[in-house]
Amino acid sequence: MDKVKLYKSTKEPEIYHYFNANKEKLWMFRHKYYDSSGKRKEKKKSGFKTEKAALKALLELKASTLRGETKHIENDNLTVGQWLDMWYETNQKKWKIASQKQREMAIRLQMKPLIGHLKLQQLTKAIYQKHYINELEKKYKPSTVRLLHDLFKIAINAAVEDEILTRNKLHGTVLPSLRGKEADKNYLTPEQLGLLLNHIKQHEDIAYYSLFLTIAYTGMRKGEALGLQWRNIDFTKQTITIERHRGSNGVDSTKTKNSERTIKIDEVVLQQLKSYRTAVKALLLSHGRKLHDDITKDDSFIFISPNTIEPFASTGLNATFNRIVATVGLPATTIHGLRHTHATILMNNEIPVKAIAERLGNTPEIIHTTYGHVLKEMEDKIIDIFDRAIGNGAKSGASS
Structure with missing residues (x-):
């Protein structure tokens, strides 16, 4: 088998197909795991006639492994760090590149240094709160702490699914509130947004104005805007279709399934x-290049640097935007703050949360979590309106 070329399955990273000496297509699995002493092992079996048969055998092996030879280390001696390594190595190929890098860095820089030495079975909510969350709060802003908690929770839930843990003990962990902090601050008023866009239009290249205007008027994420191709715009129907994300790790599918969407744009955009x-x-013509004549077939990225004539680099845009904001004299905000600005303006104009969530590519739950401060203000406004209406009605209906 060592000399046979293996072709990895698109469905399961531990399943492969190969061709034997008779040119017959067969299937096999190669399963990596840790034994009771914590040593890395591999089990493999070949000769399956179908991919389904190989997958069934692999799943049976995994179940057997969990019940048998790895049970001692998993239930008694497995540390948080060991589990994080196992979880990452087993699942990384299933994740997007950006998720791989994000989780690898979180494991290496925050999770393992703070709680990697602790026994997984002995990790209680109190210990987690004291040694992980509280320590993170000393170094990072609330949104980052929440992100690192969410990432760790994914790893713990995976341990529950693999029956290494009986349940997730971290429910109810006290997390830093976003209210009154960066979630409240990272947006502009309509007047400030107008000043910003007018300045960019007058003093910056049309590429920057077009990009930042599009983000502000649609609420799309920066990576979604950078991932737009000309064929994603329907000038007749006045829509933009968002179907990919482009960032420092290259082009990928959108952040979530909800992020894939088609939204309306106004006449300004x-x-x-x-x-x-x-x-x-x-x-492009000045550089001997051209766009496709048929926009519906034009897969070139929309927003390109006027200097390099290549798609904008994600990181470089942040510095440009920060410079512009400082020049205009506005409160510090980020490109993502334009998305918050869009959402906040819609909420203040009493657009339903569900409609806002669909436009932003989020769920209503995320909207409630992220923009709770705005929704609270809207509740107060609703009460005032109702009181006035009832008050007027009571007055008109009162007996003389």
């Missing part, structure tokens, strides 16, 4: 993108 496409055509 529509006309600006038309003007920008004309400008891009001229820019």
Whole structure:
């Protein structure tokens, strides 16, 4: 088998197919695990006629492994760090590149240094709160602490699914509140947004104005905007279809299934993108290049750097945006703050949460969590409106 070329299955990273000496297509599995002494092991079996048969045998082996030879270390001596390594190595190929890097860094820089030495079975909510969450709060902003908690919770839930833990003991962990902190601050008022966009329009390249205007007027994420291709715009229907994300790790699918969406754009964005496409055509022609004549077939990225004539780099845009915000004299905000601004403006104009969630590619639950401060203000407004209505009705219906 060592000399046979293996082809990895697209369904399961531990399943492979190969061709034997008779050119017959067969299947096999290679399962890596830790034995009771904590040593890395591998079990493999070949000769399966179908992928389904190989997968069934692999699942049976995994179940047997959990019940048998690895049970002692998993239930008694397995440390948090050992489990995190096992979880990452087993699942990393199933994750997007960005998720791989994010989770690897969190494991290496925060999780293992703080609680990696603790026994997984002995990790209680109190210990987790004291040695992980409280320590993180000393170094990171609330949103980062919440992210690192969410990532660790994924690993713990995986341990429960694999029957290494009987339950997730971390429910009810006290997390730092976002209220009154960066979630409240990272957005602009309509007046401030107007000042910002007017300044960019007058003093910056049309590429920057078109990009930041699009984000502000649609609420899309920066990576979603950078992932837009010309064919994603329907100038007739006045829509933009969001179907990919582009960041420092390259192009990938959208953040979640909810993120794949088609949204309406207004006349301001529509006309600006038309003007920008004309400008891009001229820019490319000056460098001996051109856009596809048929926009529905044009898979070139929309927003390109006027300097390199290549798609904008995600990291470089942050510095440019920060410079512009400082020049205008506005409160510190980020490109993502334009998304918060869009959502906040919609909420203050009493657009239903469900409609906002669909436009932003979120769930209503996330909207409630992220923009709770705005929703609270809206509740107060609703009470005032109701009181006035009832008060007027009571007055008109009162007996003389």
